[in-house]
Amino acid sequence: xxxxxNHAEFILYIGAFPxxxxxxxxxxxxxxxxxxxxxxxxxxxxxxxxxxxxxxxxGKNTKWIPIKPTTDSAFIMGMLHWIIDNQRYNEDxxxxxxxxxxxxxxxxxxCNASHLVIVDENHxxxxxxxxxxxxGLEVPPSxxxxxxxxxxxxxxxxxxxxxxxxxxxxxxxxxxGKVQAKSGGSIRVKTAFAIxxxxxxxxxxxxxxxxxxxxxxxxxxxxxEFTAHGTKVAVDGTGNTxxxxxxxxxxxxxxLATMVGCHxxxxxxxxxxxxxxxLAKGPRYxxxxxxxxxxxxxxxxxxxxxxxxxxxxxEYKQKIAKGENPYPSKxxxxxxxxxxxxxxxxxxxxxxxxxxxxxxxxxxxxxMTTPAAGRQEIMDxxxxxxxxxxxxxxxAFMGETTALADYIIPDTTPYESWGLANSEGNTSEKVTxxxxxxxxxxxxxxxDNRHACYENxxxxxxxxxxxxxxxxxxxxxxxxxTYPLNTPExxxxxxxxxVAFDGQPVPDLTDEEMKIQDLASCMQNWKDCLKTEEYRxxxxxxxxxxxxxxxxxxxxxxxxKYPQEGCFNLYGEKMALAKNSFTGQYFHSGTLVYNPxxxxxxxxxxxxxxxxxxxxxxxxxxxKFRSVSMLExxxxxxxxQANKIEIxxxxxxxxxxxxxxxxxxxxxxxxxxxxxLQVRQGIARGSVGIAYGYGHxxxxxxxxxxxxxxxxxxxxxxxGVFLGGISLIDPKVKNGIFGFSEMSTGGTSRNGGAFKIxxx
Numbered sequence: 001x002x003x004x005x006n007h008a009e010f011i012l013y014i015g016a017f018p019x020x021x022x023x024x025x026x027x028x029x030x031x032x033x034x035x036x037x038x039x040x041x042x043x044x045x046x047x048x049x050x051x052x053x054x055x056x057x058x059g060k061n062t063k064w065i066p067i068k069p070t071t072d073s074a075f076i077m078g079m080l081h082w083i084i085d086n087q088r089y090n091e092d093x094x095x096x097x098x099x100x101x102x103x104x105x106x107x108x109x110x111c112n113a114s115h116l117v118i119v120d121e122n123h124x125x126x127x128x129x130x131x132x133x134x135x136g137l138e139v140p141p142s143x144x145x146x147x148x149x150x151x152x153x154x155x156x157x158x159x160x161x162x163x164x165x166x167x168x169x170x171x172x173x174x175x176x177g178k179v180q181a182k183s184g185g186s187i188r189v190k191t192a193f194a195i196x197x198x199x200x201x202x203x204x205x206x207x208x209x210x211x212x213x214x215x216x217x218x219x220x221x222x223x224x225e226f227t228a229h230g231t232k233v234a235v236d237g238t239g240n241t242x243x244x245x246x247x248x249x250x251x252x253x254x255x256l257a258t259m260v261g262c263h264x265x266x267x268x269x270x271x272x273x274x275x276x277x278x279l280a281k282g283p284r285y286x287x288x289x290x291x292x293x294x295x296x297x298x299x300x301x302x303x304x305x306x307x308x309x310x311x312x313x314x315e316y317k318q319k320i321a322k323g324e325n326p327y328p329s330k331x332x333x334x335x336x337x338x339x340x341x342x343x344x345x346x347x348x349x350x351x352x353x354x355x356x357x358x359x360x361x362x363x364x365x366x367x368m369t370t371p372a373a374g375r376q377e378i379m380d381x382x383x384x385x386x387x388x389x390x391x392x393x394x395x396a397f398m399g400e401t402t403a404l405a406d407y408i409i410p411d412t413t414p415y416e417s418w419g420l421a422n423s424e425g426n427t428s429e430k431v432t433x434x435x436x437x438x439x440x441x442x443x444x445x446x447x448d449n450r451h452a453c454y455e456n457x458x459x460x461x462x463x464x465x466x467x468x469x470x471x472x473x474x475x476x477x478x479x480x481x482t483y484p485l486n487t488p489e490x491x492x493x494x495x496x497x498x499v500a501f502d503g504q505p506v507p508d509l510t511d512e513e514m515k516i517q518d519l520a521s522c523m524q525n526w527k528d529c530l531k532t533e534e535y536r537x538x539x540x541x542x543x544x545x546x547x548x549x550x551x552x553x554x555x556x557x558x559x560x561k562y563p564q565e566g567c568f569n570l571y572g573e574k575m576a577l578a579k580n581s582f583t584g585q586y587f588h589s590g591t592l593v594y595n596p597x598x599x600x601x602x603x604x605x606x607x608x609x610x611x612x613x614x615x616x617x618x619x620x621x622x623x624k625f626r627s628v629s630m631l632e633x634x635x636x637x638x639x640x641q642a643n644k645i646e647i648x649x650x651x652x653x654x655x656x657x658x659x660x661x662x663x664x665x666x667x668x669x670x671x672x673x674x675x676x677l678q679v680r681q682g683i684a685r686g687s688v689g690i691a692y693g694y695g696h697x698x699x700x701x702x703x704x705x706x707x708x709x710x711x712x713x714x715x716x717x718x719x720g721v722f723l724g725g726i727s728l729i730d731p732k733v734k735n736g737i738f739g740f741s742e743m744s745t746g747g748t749s750r751n752g753g754a755f756k757i758x759x760x
Contacts, residue, residue: 001257001564002425003234005031007267010042010225010233014072014253015240017051018043021622023238023424031426036061044222046075046214047240048619048751049646049689050682065222066684069617070243070752071212074594076252078208078216079223080200083259088227093261094173094193097154099565101169107231108264108559111568113193114171115152116162116179117576117590120188127576127590129153130189132164136182139164153179155191192571195591196255203594211594213685226256232267233260239621242371242750244597244605246742247336247575255570255592264563266428266555274554274562275422276432276547279491282498284534285483286476287491290469301353304344306337306746310581313353328582330735332600334746335578342370342739343746348388349381350736361393362411362454367400368696371727371748372739374400375671381737394454400698412453416441418492420499420546428554430562432499433546436492455488493529493538499547500537508536509543517543580743582732587744597752600743601732605754608731609668614754616647616688620723623691642720644678645757646689652679661759665690668754669740671726677757688755695722728753 003011005018005028019029035041037060045055046065055062067075083089094113096102102110116130125134132139132151139151154171156163162179165171173193178186190198209216226233235257241250262268280288301308310316310333311326319326331352334343345366348356367374367382381387382404393405396413411417419435441451450456462470463486474485475494485491500506514520519539530538541547554561576590582600597605623643645665652658661677665688673695683689701718704711728740728749740749 001263001269002272003236004265004267004270004428005035005041005234005426006428008035008232008234009040009229009267010044012044012046012222012226012233012235012256013237014046014067014075014235015237015249017045017047017049017055017621019055020051020624021238024426028426042225044225046072046222048617048684048687049621050680051621052624064682065214065218066687068211068213068684069619069687070245070249070597072237072240073245073248073252073592074208074211075214075219076256077200077203077592077594078205078212078214078219079226079256080196080259080592081203081205081208082220082223083227084197084200088223089259090231090261091173094259095170097152097165097168097171100166102261104169107261108563109261109565109568111258111261111570112152113191113196113258113570114154114173115165115192115571116154116175116189117192117195117571118187119190119195123187127573127586129571129573130162130179130187134181134187135162135179137164153189155179192569192591195589196570199589199591199593208594211596227260229267231260231262231265233257233262234267234269239750242620242747243752244740244742244747244749245595245752246747247745248593248595251572251592254568258568258570263568264560264565266558266560270425270428270554270560271562271564272425273422274427274430276430276499276502278420278432278495278499280498282495283501284477284497285494286478287495287498289476291474291476291482292468294468302339302344303347303354303356304334304337304340304342304746305331305347305353306334306340306343308333309335309578311579315353327584328601331733331738332741332743332746333581334742334744335581336575337745337747340746341366342373342748343741345370345373346736346738349378350738351387352736356388358390358392359388361391361395361401361405363394365399365401367404368722368724370739371724371750372729374722374725375727375729375737378737378739379404394457398698398700398704400696403698409454409457410443410452412437412441412443412451415439416443416451417453418455418488420492420495428560428562429549429551430554431546431548434496434499434541435545436542450487453488455491459486459488487529489526489529493526496538496541497530497534500534500541502547506537506540506547509539513543514539519543575744578744582743597740597749598743599732599740600730600738603732605728605740605752609754611686614668614756615651615686616755616757617686617752618723618727618755619684619687619689620692620750621689623693637716641716642676643691643694645675645721646678646680646683646691647757648683648685648687649679649681650685652677655757655759657757657759664758664760665721665726666756666758667726667728668756669728669731673721673723673726674760675721688757690721690723692723694720695725724750 018032042061044063046067048069050064092105093107097114099110118125118128118130120126130153142149152165153162154165155175156168157172176190176194178188180186205216235253237253257269310329316326391405392407393402394409394411395402396411416437421433423431443452445451459470470485472484473482475483571590578587583602657677659679663677664672664674666672696718700714703713730738730740
């Protein structure tokens with residue numbers, strides 16, 4: 001979820017810089033600048049790097065707080081310590097055990113703060129939320145036998161007895177004791193809130209301050225401010241979670257917002273990606289179902305090793321069958337994570353859990369974007385035919401990963417291609433933007449007048465090998481009639497029709513507007529993709545670049561019309577039951593904790609690489625003039641050809657360095673990068689700031705030969721420091737090459753690590 005900037009009174013950005021990063025960056029910049037300058041909004045940014053954007057040292061109602069990289073969860077736990085100790089949390093919200101109870105008190109979401117958790121090591125369901133069945137209570141029969149309905153338990157404060165969570169409107173927040181089962185036995189339980197409080201109070205505010213290097217008084221001041229605005233507050237972060245303890249950081253932000261009950265309310269936290277139906281099952285076409293698909297039961301294991309407990313894998317079961325200790329696994333498994341291209345890459349170069357026969361890369365450059373993937377030893381593995389027999393890249397440019405491909409399919413750029421995108425956040429209304437070809441692609445024209453691109457390649461290969469869902473009779477409308485999928489337009493224009501007819505259909509585009517924009521000639525070749533009644537409405541969407549709900553119409557009173565109504569958890573049962581695939585130990589108790597950066601076997605990174613020898617942690621941030629691809633190929637390169645190795649003045653003085661010195665950034669697990677030092681106050685102590693997107697060795701940095709034509713290198717390309725080329729690998733993983741990552745989710749370590757700086 002994202003902050004409702006237009007109506008919030010206080011926002012804590014931690015690991016995000018409004019107007020410099022975030023999605024959509026320009027919208028956030030405009031909103032924050034307007035609301036801090038003219039409205040009631042106050043903003044605090046906690047980040048190792050002072051970036052700018054809508055924030056400046058002299059900005060009105062804005063403040064930057066430097067913090068040590070990867071310690072964001074310690075900072076928030078310090079805030080929570082003060083909030084709980086001073087009872088500044090929203091008790092009415094936290095004690096509402098279900099959605100209807102919370103709505104009855106003016107909220108628009110609910111949480112499991114009052115739900116009971118089994119904390120009895122002798123109980124078979126230890127670490128799980130207490131359910132009615134654990135107490136031998138009868139539950140209503142399920143109306144859908146294919147679905148499991150959970151009847152969680154709380155303590156009714158009026159009777160001090162257990163009750164099914166949805167049968168009371170208020171529940172005890174602090175219960176810690178035993179409950180009786182019908183069998184006569186007792187079970188030790190605690191509320192999720194009690195477990196959270198215990199974790200938060202395991203250290204004091206002074207301890208958290210020492211960890212994150214933010215003064216105690218500052219932590220308490222921000223906690224006081226955060227809880228002084230009711231539900232018109234929000235918290236947001238982005239790149240800060242890209243670290244080896246990123247789950248804790250993401251969870252900390254989630255818990256902080258939950259403590260005040262600001263979800264789904266005007267001025268609080270709003271659902272992101274609220275969009276019209278487009279490339280799914282919509283009002284006109286079902287683009288989410290593959291026509292004539294085979295009925296395949298079950299699914300395989302993701303190559304990324306994510307979302308699957310190691311204990312359910314063939315490797316674990318085979319070791320158990322042989323009587324072997326199943327731990328450690330060959331490579332880490334990440335039971336909490338979802339599909340991850342970063343982890344998939346490490347699986348590819350280690351041929352684990354299975355070999356990749358064909359690697360297809362589109363709209364991605366993992367050698368640049370995945371931390372540690374740009375290390376030489378990893379690229380050497382990717383080059384081995386025995387490791388990956390075939391690599392196919394679809395790219396508009398000669399990127400680093402594309403340069404290693406066996407086949408390159410020329411792809412189109414944004415002005416030459418189709419796309420239907422939703423808003424990433426910071427708007428309360430439904431938004432679906434449309435990108436459509438406004439110029440003819442520069443790629444090769446095929447024999448049927450289509451152009452070479454990713455979409456046409458996929459269509460043609462699918463038809464050649466007989467995959468369902470392509471060619472004739474591939475797309476169904478809502479009446480069951482079928483239509484072809486032979487071109488990108490066959491697919492995307494029907495998505496546009498879905499957008500146009502979702503809810504109240506948009507009006508037909510007028511003759512005058514058709515003429516002004518010359519849409520008739522643009523759409524001449526696409527008429528067969530649309531029905532007569534769809535043509536003018538699709539033209540309306542094309543003419544406006546998408547469909548945008550009227551500003552301000554995303555609310556019903558003080559509540560969003562598009563809420564996230566699932567439970568906001570203070571206790572995550574799935575995490576509580578998850579184990580480290582190297583040690584076999586539980587990750588933690590299921591509530592918010594502070595973990596330092598930890599290696600695969602549970603060893604603290606700072607224990608193996610002490611700060612006395614490796615005093616710097618990296619903060620990778622996005623520069624104004626670079627991204628991984630497009631800006632590298634533009635005139636913006638000339639504005640800032642190279643990044644710098646940036647440190648705080650006190651650190652520079654201690655090392656005897658000054659701005660302009662040529663220095664070497666050295667990684668604790670090998671690898672180094674040379675660059676020019678920049679000393680500035682906008683970097684936290686103990687941090688080294690590296691702007692992302694520099695240090696390319698492709699994208700025009702070297703010459704290539706295409707047939708008999710030689711393409712020269714672009715002067716000025718390839719300069720600067722590439723942090724991913726020296727990012728840490730995990731030395732505790734002995735059976736492969738593995739980039740340092742967060743063990744429960746597989747999040748990669750773009751920030752943090754262990755580095756030192758030497759003068760050249």
